[in-house]
Amino acid sequence: MAERITTRDKDFAQWFVDVIIQAKLADYSPVKGCMVIRPNGYSIWEKIRESLDGMFKETGHVNAYFPMFIPESFLKKEAEHVEGFAPECAVVTHGGGKKLEEPLIVRPTSETIINAMYSKWIQSYRDLPVLINQWANVVRWEMRTRLFLRTTEFLWQEGHTCHETEAEAREETLKMLGVYRKFAEEYMAIPVIYGIKTESEKFAGAVETYSIEMLMQDGKALQGGTSHLLGQNFAKPFNIKFQDRNGKEQYVWQTSWGVSTRLIGALIMVHSDDKGLVIPPRLAPIQCVIVPIFKKNADPGKIKDAAYKLKADLFQRSISVKIDDSEHQSPGFKFHTYEIEGVPVRVEIGPRDLESGTVTIARRDMDSKESVPMDKASDYIVSLMDTIQKDLFQKAKKYLEQNTKTVDSYDRFKKIVDDGGMFELFWCGGSDCEEKIKNDTKATVRCISTEYREEKGSCICCGKPANRRTHFAKAH
Amino acid sequence: MAERITTRDKDFAQWFVDVIIQAKLADYSPVKGCMVIRPNGYSIWEKIRESLDGMFKETGHVNAYFPMFIPESFLKKEAEHVEGFAPECAVVTHGGGKKLEEPLIVRPTSETIINAMYSKWIQSYRDLPVLINQWANVVRWEMRTRLFLRTTEFLWQEGHTCHETEAEAREETLKMLGVYRKFAEEYMAIPVIYGIKTESEKFAGAVETYSIEMLMQDGKALQGGTSHLLGQNFAKPFNIKFQDRNGKEQYVWQTSWGVSTRLIGALIMVHSDDKGLVIPPRLAPIQCVIVPIFKKNADPGKIKDAAYKLKADLFQRSISVKIDDSEHQSPGFKFHTYEIEGVPVRVEIGPRDLESGTVTIARRDMDSKESVPMDKASDYIVSLMDTIQKDLFQKAKKYLEQNTKTVDSYDRFKKIVDDGGMFELFWCGGSDCEEKIKNDTKATVRCISTEYREEKGSCICCGKPANRRTHFAKAH
Numbered sequence: 001m002a003e004r005i006t007t008r009d010k011d012f013a014q015w016f017v018d019v020i021i022q023a024k025l026a027d028y029s030p031v032k033g034c035m036v037i038r039p040n041g042y043s044i045w046e047k048i049r050e051s052l053d054g055m056f057k058e059t060g061h062v063n064a065y066f067p068m069f070i071p072e073s074f075l076k077k078e079a080e081h082v083e084g085f086a087p088e089c090a091v092v093t094h095g096g097g098k099k100l101e102e103p104l105i106v107r108p109t110s111e112t113i114i115n116a117m118y119s120k121w122i123q124s125y126r127d128l129p130v131l132i133n134q135w136a137n138v139v140r141w142e143m144r145t146r147l148f149l150r151t152t153e154f155l156w157q158e159g160h161t162c163h164e165t166e167a168e169a170r171e172e173t174l175k176m177l178g179v180y181r182k183f184a185e186e187y188m189a190i191p192v193i194y195g196i197k198t199e200s201e202k203f204a205g206a207v208e209t210y211s212i213e214m215l216m217q218d219g220k221a222l223q224g225g226t227s228h229l230l231g232q233n234f235a236k237p238f239n240i241k242f243q244d245r246n247g248k249e250q251y252v253w254q255t256s257w258g259v260s261t262r263l264i265g266a267l268i269m270v271h272s273d274d275k276g277l278v279i280p281p282r283l284a285p286i287q288c289v290i291v292p293i294f295k296k297n298a299d300p301g302k303i304k305d306a307a308y309k310l311k312a313d314l315f316q317r318s319i320s321v322k323i324d325d326s327e328h329q330s331p332g333f334k335f336h337t338y339e340i341e342g343v344p345v346r347v348e349i350g351p352r353d354l355e356s357g358t359v360t361i362a363r364r365d366m367d368s369k370e371s372v373p374m375d376k377a378s379d380y381i382v383s384l385m386d387t388i389q390k391d392l393f394q395k396a397k398k399y400l401e402q403n404t405k406t407v408d409s410y411d412r413f414k415k416i417v418d419d420g421g422m423f424e425l426f427w428c429g430g431s432d433c434e435e436k437i438k439n440d441t442k443a444t445v446r447c448i449s450t451e452y453r454e455e456k457g458s459c460i461c462c463g464k465p466a467n468r469r470t471h472f473a474k475a476h
Numbered sequence: 477m478a479e480r481i482t483t484r485d486k487d488f489a490q491w492f493v494d495v496i497i498q499a500k501l502a503d504y505s506p507v508k509g510c511m512v513i514r515p516n517g518y519s520i521w522e523k524i525r526e527s528l529d530g531m532f533k534e535t536g537h538v539n540a541y542f543p544m545f546i547p548e549s550f551l552k553k554e555a556e557h558v559e560g561f562a563p564e565c566a567v568v569t570h571g572g573g574k575k576l577e578e579p580l581i582v583r584p585t586s587e588t589i590i591n592a593m594y595s596k597w598i599q600s601y602r603d604l605p606v607l608i609n610q611w612a613n614v615v616r617w618e619m620r621t622r623l624f625l626r627t628t629e630f631l632w633q634e635g636h637t638c639h640e641t642e643a644e645a646r647e648e649t650l651k652m653l654g655v656y657r658k659f660a661e662e663y664m665a666i667p668v669i670y671g672i673k674t675e676s677e678k679f680a681g682a683v684e685t686y687s688i689e690m691l692m693q694d695g696k697a698l699q700g701g702t703s704h705l706l707g708q709n710f711a712k713p714f715n716i717k718f719q720d721r722n723g724k725e726q727y728v729w730q731t732s733w734g735v736s737t738r739l740i741g742a743l744i745m746v747h748s749d750d751k752g753l754v755i756p757p758r759l760a761p762i763q764c765v766i767v768p769i770f771k772k773n774a775d776p777g778k779i780k781d782a783a784y785k786l787k788a789d790l791f792q793r794s795i796s797v798k799i800d801d802s803e804h805q806s807p808g809f810k811f812h813t814y815e816i817e818g819v820p821v822r823v824e825i826g827p828r829d830l831e832s833g834t835v836t837i838a839r840r841d842m843d844s845k846e847s848v849p850m851d852k853a854s855d856y857i858v859s860l861m862d863t864i865q866k867d868l869f870q871k872a873k874k875y876l877e878q879n880t881k882t883v884d885s886y887d888r889f890k891k892i893v894d895d896g897g898m899f900e901l902f903w904c905g906g907s908d909c910e911e912k913i914k915n916d917t918k919a920t921v922r923c924i925s926t927e928y929r930e931e932k933g934s935c936i937c938c939g940k941p942a943n944r945r946t947h948f949a950k951a952h
Binding site for chain 2: 027029030031034035036037038039042043045046062063064065066067068069070071074086087088089090091092093094095096097103104106113116117120121126132136137139141142143152153155328
């Protein structure tokens, strides 16, 4: 039997690690700061990738692959970019038994190497827009690492696009922010705050950075994905020019955007409970597990037949289903395992069910069990997936709403900030106040919401007028 | 208009590069030995990955992800392994601005890092078999690189499995060789010779290496994929032990197997022609392109309607289809582009077609055009995909048969070896003869075919008795 999972109340950080290790999502590796994504975790990443990739392709994007090594000199071409990333770089100095003439950086992000290619490929407005995405591993040397949230190497996707005009680039930046928001809400069942980052929090090299922000069950925020308007900041040093519709040479306008395996961390911290993982059905590698219950004096053949018939029905209806009819483990042990692993729906079929022509259906996200007529079971399960998906979203939305707090006194804010939550504060927009708030409370501006609601107030820090509230929170 | 493609006759190596560059499959990068896989090439890799991944999952495998950095000491744990790979390693010596205590190797293959985890995960026979695959990038420092065939960084999949017995591990090794063979024949439309490698050609650290071998149009062979029986060579240094069914501690028995983006090189060199790329329909990202032909005095609306109706029909039938109704390029230019890019079927719909209620259908792999009634077009195209897939395989098979040569005189072999082809030679099995033949002719044992046909003869090199023929060829 697995060890116990620490409760969220007792130690949220330990609970997070316990869920990951016991659900076999990931494991620590012998390489400092790097984790292993085990099959249970990787299959969630496959679902995320598949869903997002479909959304990228629907919006006209194509995938490509660029070298993971970046000549050191490339990284230095954009001043803010190198300043932001140089301290986090892993450097290859030797290859094939020899010292390299120029060290190679293992990509922390691929703007520079990709732009070197774009300058070769783009000549005319007819070559635009370029809408390329890459699924890849990247490396950022981190001091303190946490499974899924912050690891030295991680998996992600990075979109890199080029456009004729600034307006088109901005439209793309916001479109992809919208894709991330839709994905978070409809697939991950996680509501988000979305908007623009402040100067101090934006991507090194961007003109503007937008993000989606999520609230975890410990009251801390998590940045779920970012979309950057790069303007011509990279186009100029990399000399990406095109002949426009009037025959004039111009620099392209660019965007980049990414989400990573960190999203699995968000899934865990938003939905899971003290029993283990909870995953929304649309991202669950196994959506339904059927456990036949064999008892003495009952015909195991008939129970198996019923189980396999239901499996076939569900498979036909595109439900990902597994039967666990192994004999060396008790039903209780199996229930426990699938609870830890977060399978959304469990079906039990035992002799009594067989007699009454029913099956017993248990939801992972609730404590209830229901008895459903055998011939209605597959219909019931199909619609149950939608119900669970919606319920998880509503629960997370309610949590976000209940933990979004409007505060107007700085003293009170300092008093309650450690209770966690998303704080809507009047802020003057000044970086001095932003920094003071960060130093006093460790809370940062998560983003300035794109949904503008005018309100009159005065900055919680300096008292100057402010005409809107901004989202502050302590973040992972 | 694109530059001309060098003909195969004139310069096969240059033709290969021309096809890749002009079909926009890949490009040279500014990083020595690394290439960029452009969207047209990457979408073929996506088809390969999707198809193979399905076959791996059908045979019970799951995916996971392991760190790409390997501590130098790990690589050294298996003596032959480090000897084989050390000269090809890229070494990270600095991270986060500091010199690392122990250098990290960028994985050339992942046996060592994966086995370090397996020793932690495996305790009992109940944990076996472990059937894990990884899709990843790897790095092998190469002196002379060639697009797709041999690049410093490349994409691949690597399966790593553990079993209770040697027999099960051997079964797995051969099963995966079979999967590769099936994939090559049924998806890539490439016939293969398959069998065991000689001692000198086997994987560094394996007990036995099996491979599939393909014959390119220049008469050179290409190793398409390998499957290794590792025995307990890694289990011992990495201490991967399990308690067997009798309660005794034992080392696991292992396999590993992989194919890479090199397969795209094989696709090009087997099927393509002097006009550009030819891809078998099952791996073609776009299987059919519809080109409406607009002429003066004809209603463009009606032509477009017919084109979009056919597109919808084909989409319903799971054909991947594109309409090119852009107006700034001539039909001739479009035909040329899709010919270079290897779209298997082109449909033309012009005013005359509309009048006669037909469409014109052209096969990429042949010079012919056919007129087909509009209402039969989608049926025709669906079955044409199968026909093309089979025809390409038959053509490649015929080429392999016609270029497989039986030679019994060493002098004659030396004379004709440069004409290319697969040579079936009597060979005593001795490494001295193998080496002499390699030195004299540059031909190597491709593999000792698993399909054993006993024949009596004498070694072409030393004259000693040999009871079977072995496949030799010069290889890429």
